[in-house]
Amino acid sequence: MSDEEEIILMDLNDDDLVAQIKDDLYDGLKDEVFEGVEILLERKWAANLILSDVLVEAMRIVGVDFRDGILFVPEVLQCAGAMKNGMGLLRPILAASDAQTSVGKYVIGTVKGDIHDIGKNLVGMMLEGAGFEVIDLGINNPVENYLEAIDKHKPDILGMSALLTTTMPYMGLVIEELDKRNILKELPVMVGGAPLNQEFSDAINAHSYGRDAAMSAELAKVIMGKNA
Amino acid sequence: MSGRAHIMTTARHKCLVIACGALAKEIVYLRRHLGIPDEALELRCLPAAFHNTPQKIAPGVDALLKECRDEYDRVLVAYGECGTGGALDAVLEQYNAERLPGAHCYEFFAGAAQFERIVDADIGSFFLTDYLVKNFERLVMKGLGLDRYPELTSVYFCNYTQVVYLAQTENADLQKKAAEAADLLGLNFVYKKVGYGDLAIDLEAFAQGLGFSARQQQQKHSENTRDEDHVSC
Numbered sequence: 001m002s003d004e005e006e007i008i009l010m011d012l013n014d015d016d017l018v019a020q021i022k023d024d025l026y027d028g029l030k031d032e033v034f035e036g037v038e039i040l041l042e043r044k045w046a047a048n049l050i051l052s053d054v055l056v057e058a059m060r061i062v063g064v065d066f067r068d069g070i071l072f073v074p075e076v077l078q079c080a081g082a083m084k085n086g087m088g089l090l091r092p093i094l095a096a097s098d099a100q101t102s103v104g105k106y107v108i109g110t111v112k113g114d115i116h117d118i119g120k121n122l123v124g125m126m127l128e129g130a131g132f133e134v135i136d137l138g139i140n141n142p143v144e145n146y147l148e149a150i151d152k153h154k155p156d157i158l159g160m161s162a163l164l165t166t167t168m169p170y171m172g173l174v175i176e177e178l179d180k181r182n183i184l185k186e187l188p189v190m191v192g193g194a195p196l197n198q199e200f201s202d203a204i205n206a207h208s209y210g211r212d213a214a215m216s217a218e219l220a221k222v223i224m225g226k227n228a
Numbered sequence: 229m230s231g232r233a234h235i236m237t238t239a240r241h242k243c244l245v246i247a248c249g250a251l252a253k254e255i256v257y258l259r260r261h262l263g264i265p266d267e268a269l270e271l272r273c274l275p276a277a278f279h280n281t282p283q284k285i286a287p288g289v290d291a292l293l294k295e296c297r298d299e300y301d302r303v304l305v306a307y308g309e310c311g312t313g314g315a316l317d318a319v320l321e322q323y324n325a326e327r328l329p330g331a332h333c334y335e336f337f338a339g340a341a342q343f344e345r346i347v348d349a350d351i352g353s354f355f356l357t358d359y360l361v362k363n364f365e366r367l368v369m370k371g372l373g374l375d376r377y378p379e380l381t382s383v384y385f386c387n388y389t390q391v392v393y394l395a396q397t398e399n400a401d402l403q404k405k406a407a408e409a410a411d412l413l414g415l416n417f418v419y420k421k422v423g424y425g426d427l428a429i430d431l432e433a434f435a436q437g438l439g440f441s442a443r444q445q446q447q448k449h450s451e452n453t454r455d456e457d458h459v460s461c
Contacts, residue, residue: 139387164331
């Protein structure tokens, strides 16, 4: 039990509250983040502003500290859980809002043979936070699933994820198939996953390599010409 | 265990095995089982904890090879690809060193064909070996932060359906512990005694390359000659 004085979120002014929500998200405190977002909404903050300037910004710092070896996977997952909690409040408001305009449509899925989805889910969350409409195909996707989703959803970007060295070459097969069907020249393909690197991404002719979730969302925005 | 590689013998030798710490006891056992004198085949280990941080494997092997490759005629790296994304193979190519076949230790313990059968039958298979069972608390529970955040169990394991214990030895205590681990993760439990698989075959081939008649030596040793006190990686 900490002997620090308990912070009453409701008593904080906006600037301090935002700083506190960011701290709470960094510490993976789900309930506190939820409460903080609730208070900002009560104070008539726009949902998209809470998402971009508070939650996504806090998660971006988490991503930087993960990259720098200050935070590790379990802590990042706790942070993601806290962000998800806050986003749960915002999602229905954003969906109902007239002002809601999608930055772009993004189809994402883990490739065939691979059931790992932690990284993919983090990327999906950051993309959503960045304003993308995300269509998540889940895990273990054969090329047919990607083709079907492209046909159905007409995405602006396709993202593929793999955790295993044995499954990452499958991304190359999907890209080849897209190329054969003349889809690749119109559809940027982003790849990511722990064993990947820029060299592999280049070798399989992917458009971009997302080193981590925050970077992937930034790259996706650049592809859409949003912050180039 | 320190992060520093441990030298098993002090004399200069022509052959070296650089191993994941998770394979150290198995390699020491096989070396003896195959009749290879300790001084003829030196063993150096990298921390088994690299299992959870595969990005450290290639730089770790690179550092060891840089330090001592010239002292040896042949070097066998007792790792699979181990999630290094090609980085380990790129290092080995630089130093003309070879590694064990397959993606992971699970694969070379089970043998490629059996491993493929297991994964084809159930893609949601989470594998344990003797070492991973013995060190489940440290490498899985603490390594994944489940000791601190047990609620993350479902995040990590929601797509898994079964724990497959690929046993090197027949050990009732380890079987019990592995079953308990499966229970803790909320997964079904499958036990398969696979022994040393391709690790034994590759070390035997390596030994034959050194001029040791491994099969003759094997007859002199039975399973119960195993001496695990030899290892201090």
